[in-house]
Amino acid sequence: MSASEMHDKCGLFGAFGVPDSAQVTYFGLYALQHRGQESAGIVSSDSKSIHLHRGMGLVNRVFRDPQTIERLPGNSAIGHTRYSTTGASSLTNIQPFLITYRQKKLAIAHNGNLTNSRTLRTELEADGAIFQTTSDTEIILHLVARSKKERPLESICEALKQVKGAFSLVLLTKDSLIAVRDPQGFRPLALGRLKDGYVVASETCAFDLVGAEYVREIEPGEVLEIKKTGTESVKPFAKAKHAFCIFEYIYFSRPDSKIFGENVDKVSRRLGRQLALEHPVQADIVIGIPDSANTATLGYSEASGIRFEIGLIRNHYVGRTFIDPEQNIRDLDVRVKFNPVRGVLEGRRVVVVDDSIVRGTTSKKLIQMIRDCGATEVHFRSSSPPIISPCYYGIDMPTTEELIANDKSVEEIRAYLGADSLGYLSVKGMLGMNSLPEENYCVGCFTRDYPVPVEKRNGKLFLE
Numbered sequence: 001m002s003a004s005e006m007h008d009k010c011g012l013f014g015a016f017g018v019p020d021s022a023q024v025t026y027f028g029l030y031a032l033q034h035r036g037q038e039s040a041g042i043v044s045s046d047s048k049s050i051h052l053h054r055g056m057g058l059v060n061r062v063f064r065d066p067q068t069i070e071r072l073p074g075n076s077a078i079g080h081t082r083y084s085t086t087g088a089s090s091l092t093n094i095q096p097f098l099i100t101y102r103q104k105k106l107a108i109a110h111n112g113n114l115t116n117s118r119t120l121r122t123e124l125e126a127d128g129a130i131f132q133t134t135s136d137t138e139i140i141l142h143l144v145a146r147s148k149k150e151r152p153l154e155s156i157c158e159a160l161k162q163v164k165g166a167f168s169l170v171l172l173t174k175d176s177l178i179a180v181r182d183p184q185g186f187r188p189l190a191l192g193r194l195k196d197g198y199v200v201a202s203e204t205c206a207f208d209l210v211g212a213e214y215v216r217e218i219e220p221g222e223v224l225e226i227k228k229t230g231t232e233s234v235k236p237f238a239k240a241k242h243a244f245c246i247f248e249y250i251y252f253s254r255p256d257s258k259i260f261g262e263n264v265d266k267v268s269r270r271l272g273r274q275l276a277l278e279h280p281v282q283a284d285i286v287i288g289i290p291d292s293a294n295t296a297t298l299g300y301s302e303a304s305g306i307r308f309e310i311g312l313i314r315n316h317y318v319g320r321t322f323i324d325p326e327q328n329i330r331d332l333d334v335r336v337k338f339n340p341v342r343g344v345l346e347g348r349r350v351v352v353v354d355d356s357i358v359r360g361t362t363s364k365k366l367i368q369m370i371r372d373c374g375a376t377e378v379h380f381r382s383s384s385p386p387i388i389s390p391c392y393y394g395i396d397m398p399t400t401e402e403l404i405a406n407d408k409s410v411e412e413i414r415a416y417l418g419a420d421s422l423g424y425l426s427v428k429g430m431l432g433m434n435s436l437p438e439e440n441y442c443v444g445c446f447t448r449d450y451p452v453p454v455e456k457r458n459g460k461l462f463l464e
């Protein structure tokens, strides 16, 4: 990944016409914490002025002082949780961003990745633009500020027609909230109702927490403006083939969310069932790597008839752990997070299901830990196909070289992991588990077939 351009996976929330919007947004972000743990922020509007609070760390840390929420008055707000791979230098990159252009305030929060950001940034800089952050999201603000259109909705549409790639957005002006999804619909974004007002969120689990009712998805290519006087929906972009991120179902979204019109839990369970059909094995128990593989593991157990057990316990209080290289306790990084349950594993033939294998380092260490507990056989199963290429549309992944399946066969990976057998779900099997036809999904990380072209730098795809 280029250090000069941020690569974010994020959670978005917005509320309009809702009393104490910042408080509601705080809870919304709480439910979306899994989408980003590095920083969080909320911008609110009381129709006279706009207020902002942002910080590094988890949502409850950034807003731990109750007064921070009190300083965000008003009936509308947007919020963002962010994860990126660069560290402390990223303070200025914390979202939402808030700018003033032509005496108007505008705040923005973005989930996704623009694919033509390098070209646009170069053009804007050549034209005198001064960037304050290294985030691709700021490009959108520069384009909005340059638009000659009068209404924010029109300026935003004009700006967004120039950007490419993945962008689910929530924007806030003094008197309106605008929700946007790119024409391919890479990242999810849903609309809900809360009393007399509206809420939007990356995932519907945020609606459940604040007591909102799911209405519908923001449609791919839709720009929805919500004002006191009502809503206005426009579709300013050329029609494009949908490219819903399949990895949202596999790893990223919570099972209690509904995204792209389907319950994540249902899809994930079907992935596990299909995995059992494609890669059966004789074993005594099946365990999942918590939490992201839990639901798929249930599916594997149902379809195979192999008993589901809880064989690994995850410590939920692990944030970003500081591991001193001097501390030479073997596999400490993985041990801090997971501990095997000896009584469950000892003397048993064990199937271990994970949602994905990225670098292979976690799986290798866990397999060894499970063997050390006395398991007689360890059969590893991945409820997604081999990840052979990074994501350029907003899921944080390592470079091609670091992805174990990029240049290794399944047998080579099995040997590296130290498993007795290894089985990956097939791309066809994975796509067959969704209710929409397969051409509606982006599967670029599994096939290198990228639905929106990605810029190259030094002969390499940008972001690598």
Ligand code: AMP
Pocket: 251, 289, 292, 354, 355, 356, 357, 358, 359, 360, 361, 362, 363, 395, 396, 397
């Ligand atoms: P690895 O050791 O790199 O193979 O890690 C695999 C684990 O990372 C799996 O248990 C996944 O649940 C998890 N995972 C998958 N994708 C991501 C991602 N984009 N960011 C962080 N963790 C991930």
